[in-house]
Amino acid sequence: METPSRFQPQERTILRSLLHSGLPFYLWVAGLGGLFLWGIRAYTVQLQEGLAATGMRDYVSWGLYITNFVFFIGISHVGALMSAILRISGAAWRKPVTRMAEAITFSSLFFGALMPIVDLGRPDRIWHLLVYPRIQSPIVWDFVCIFTYLIGSTIFLYLPMIPDVALLRDDLSQAKGWRYRLYSILALGWRGMPDQHRSLERAMSVMAVLIIPIAVSVHTVVSWIFGMTLRPGWNSTIFGPYFVMGALVSGAASVVVAMAAFRRFYHLEEYITLKHFRNMALLVLALDLIYIYFNIAEYLTVGYKMEEAERGLLYTLLGGEYALAFWLVQIGGLLLPALLFILPEVGAVERIRRVPLLRPWPLAAAASISLAAMVLLVTQGPTQTGVDFGSLGSSLSWAVALLLALLVISTLPALRAHRILAYVLGAGLIVIQAWLKRYLIIVPTLLSPYLPIQDPRIEWTTYIPTWVEWSITLGAMAGFVLLYTLFSKLFPIVSIWETREEEPRPAVTHYSREREAEA
Amino acid sequence: MSRLLMFLLLVGLMATTTLASASSGQDQPDFQGPPPDPASLYAENCASCHGERGEGRVGPAFVLLDDHSDDEIYHTIAEGRPERGMPAWEARLTPEEISALVGYLRTLAAQAQPPAEEEPAPAHAAGADLRLVLTLQEDQVVAHASLRDEQGQPMAGEKVAFALRTTLGGKLNLGTFVTDEEGVATLRYPAGEVPSLTLEASYPPEAGDPIRAVASIDLPAGQEIPPVATGLFSPNPPPIAILLLGLVVGGVWITYVWVAFQLLRILRVR
Known part of the structure; x- marks a missing residue:
């Protein structure tokens, strides 16, 4: 049988992305690998010098590592959301993007699970968690949940891959390389027989139902690690759903970014169309709005009562040391993406082109200049001198915010012409927001304990991450993207058999009957 | 005999001074009591950072004290050096006590060896x-x-x-x-x-x-951790919690095994 006839022409593009890699790909992998190795190098420094190599001290005992941990675990929720919920609800448009989501789950969960180990001063004692577990401890709950989710999501990623791996195995049967051997093992002798289909469908439907409560439990338990302690800002009953929602929105947004990247670099325009982006954007928008609602609920109930300890924390967040980051998260990371998803849909934005003042480029220049000025002012240290900078700084930031708002308005017609760009921009902002938000949940709270900090050394009352922490963070991010990239080179990132199923379902059975006749 | 008397006298003297210093240590700062005993004040408040004889530990030694006036030293003690980690003491010590400490620091600095001129070369x-x-x-x-x-x-x-x-x-x-x-x-x-x-x-x-x-x-094995107060912290987890967790997590893992069994069936189809 002629090999090409097994695949439709559009499927050939997926195969090409698997088997052919250009120079840019190798450069990309080398860059990510270099960053990852640099992170490992930084970790060896930490192993030698202990946690003294980090900026964490008595008060801030959780820093970048736990931020990364919550971030990665959050991103990982998208697998359960996209594949399981959409699979159960029978949304057919999900088919080309489910595997991207599931692979994100797998890679981010892998690095997320590593982060608490990096955070340990004595990682050689991690096995104590297995040997002397105390079921009363949220850390043990967390360990059980994350391990269960890691195994479950790996199975869930693997199951729908079996028919595709079998296709690849058959395609490569002429050239018996390592790929052929790998695919032969992973295909489990799949020949598309009805019995095999039945077993697979059964396993997949059970896993799809099972993975949802596991995923919800994972992030709930992560939030309980915070919520079960007595700390201002963490002592909250809505922390479970609040974290789950933050996880879902960041995960869905990261899928939008991945979709755009794969579409561009693997030429998957035939598979991933504007329709998919729009549906994903609607999903992200809905989750984003719910998350905004949770934020309001969380801060309003605390801020209305203004209890003694919470007051200090709220002042730091809303108007103090962390105010810039806080408002960047709330406005730039949650509100602005929602606007970027909604406003380009409005037909009236075309008329903006006619307003001469709103031509984008002069405004862009003005905004960037004033942004630079503000950054300069902030880094020049108004906090140290503390004289009259407050009002100047705040009026300047208002001016910059106004300019940025004008900039967004002026670019709306262009974004209407390039919807996908608008969606990816919004999704990217949400992903950045997700990381920053975790940092803001962890560090300011640790700096505002119930018992006031009294007379310690000055460097113990602040948290400034060291180069070791930044390097490990960077290495983990690079490692996550690297694992994801390598996965997409080893297995088709778009499910071939499921997208084929979309049009004529008999295609698969026809194919398998053909194979039977051959056999 | 006279030696014994002398000894008893000495012991009595020491006891009274110790008592006096102990009581002055417990007094409120604004209490108008006996004049402050700078040595015990120093031992209680300063020695942990500056060393028992002012030789310096976390805080610096008093070798360069001669460069500063009494006033400067007084203010340093009263207001602290927050940027270098020294706390302010004016809330905890009376002005008389701080003044007494300034004098005591001078005597400590005088007793201390002047820094050797010929610093030992490597x-x-x-x-x-x-x-x-x-x-x-x-x-x-x-x-x-x-x-x-x-x-x-x-x-x-x-x-x-x-x-x-x-x-x-x-x-x-x-x-x-x-x-x-x-x-x-x-x-x-x-x-x-x-x-x-x-x-x-x-x-x-x-x-x-x-x-x-x-x-x-x-080192000998570390000391045993004292038992935690009961209440929310029970030394042993409640059996019902273990049972529930075991049921839920066990159920999930049994499902995984079932899925693995389905995979085995896929493999076995001929």
């Missing part, structure tokens, strides 16, 4: 001999690093750096300590609950290639 270290002995006193590891020159004479007033050997070849600096008249620098380190400790002393601290002495000590 070459000095060539023939020096550094030994480190660790002993366990209650729950503290006491490290004595004794420093002798090539003639075997103790080297006093020298700085010796201590470090804790950590896992995988790492080192945690514990600070530098000055040798006394017998050439011994002493460090106390809480034993904690580790099975053994390895400390390292090096001299001179600034040199690129100092002479080093390493010693280890095995």
Whole structure:
């Protein structure tokens, strides 16, 4: 049988992305690998010098590592959301993007699970968690949940891959390389027989139902690690759903970014169309709005009562040391993406082109200049001198915010012409927001304990991450993207058999009957 | 007989002074009591950072005190040096007590050895001999690093750096300590609950290639953790919680096994 006839022409593009890699790909992998190795190098420094190599001290005992941990675990929720919920609800448009989501789950969960180990001063004692577990401890709950989710999501990623791996195995049967051997093992002798289909469908439907409560439990338990302690800002009953929602929105947004990247670099325009982006954007928008609602609920109930300890924390967040980051998260990371998803849909934005003042480029220049000025002012240290900078700084930031708002308005017609760009921009902002938000949940709270900090050394009352922490963070991010990239080179990132199923379902059975006749 | 009387007299005198200093220590700062005893004030409030004889530890030694007026010293104590970690004392000590302390610091500075003009050059270290002995006193590891020159004479007033050997070849600096008249620098380190400790002393601290002495000590098993108060913290988890968790997590894992069984069926189809 002629090999090409097994695949439709559009499927050939997926195969090409698997088997052919250009120079840019190798450069990309080398860059990510270099960053990852640099992170490992930084970790060896930490192993030698202990946690003294980090900026964490008595008060801030959780820093970048736990931020990364919550971030990665959050991103990982998208697998359960996209594949399981959409699979159960029978949304057919999900088919080309489910595997991207599931692979994100797998890679981010892998690095997320590593982060608490990096955070340990004595990682050689991690096995104590297995040997002397105390079921009363949220850390043990967390360990059980994350391990269960890691195994479950790996199975869930693997199951729908079996028919595709079998296709690849058959395609490569002429050239018996390592790929052929790998695919032969992973295909489990799949020949598309009805019995095999039945077993697979059964396993997949059970896993799809099972993975949802596991995923919800994972992030709930992560939030309980915070919520079960007595700390201002963490002592909250809505922390479970609040974290789950933050996880879902960041995960869905990261899928939008991945979709755009794969579409561009693997030429998957035939598979991933504007329709998919729009549906994903609607999903992200809905989750984003719910998350905004949770934020309001969380801060309003605390801020209305203004209890003694919470007051200090709220002042730091809303108007103090962390105010810039806080408002960047709330406005730039949650509100602005929602606007970027909604406003380009409005037909009236075309008329903006006619307003001469709103031509984008002069405004862009003005905004960037004033942004630079503000950054300069902030880094020049108004906090140290503390004289009259407050009002100047705040009026300047208002001016910059106004300019940025004008900039967004002026670019709306262009974004209407390039919807996908608008969606990816919004999704990217949400992903950045997700990381920053975790940092803001962890560090300011640790700096505002119930018992006031009294007379310690000055460097113990602040948290400034060291180069070791930044390097490990960077290495983990690079490692996550690297694992994801390598996965997409080893297995088709778009499910071939499921997208084929979309049009004529008999295609698969026809194919398998053909194979039977051959056999 | 007269010796015995003399002895009793001395003991009585010491007892009264101790009592007096103890009571002045417990008094409120604004209490108009006996004049403050600067020595005990110093021992209670300052010695932990500046050393028992003002030789300096976390805080600096008082060797450069002559460059400053009484007023300056008074203000430093009262307002602290927050940027260098020294707290302000005006809330806890009365002005009289602070003034008394200023005088006491002067006497300490006068007693202290003036900094040697001919600072030992690194070459000095060539023939020096550094030994480190660790002993366990209650729950503290006491490290004595004794420093002798090539003639075997103790080297006093020298700085010796201590470090804790950590896992995988790492080192945690514990600070530098000055040798006394017998050439011994002493460090106390809480034993904690580790099975053994390895400390390292090096001299001179600034040199690129100092002479080093390493010693280890095995520690008895750490003290047992005292039982936690009951209430929310039960020493043993409630059986029903274990049962529920086991049911839920076990159910999930049994489902995984079932899925694996389905995969096996896929494999077995011929």
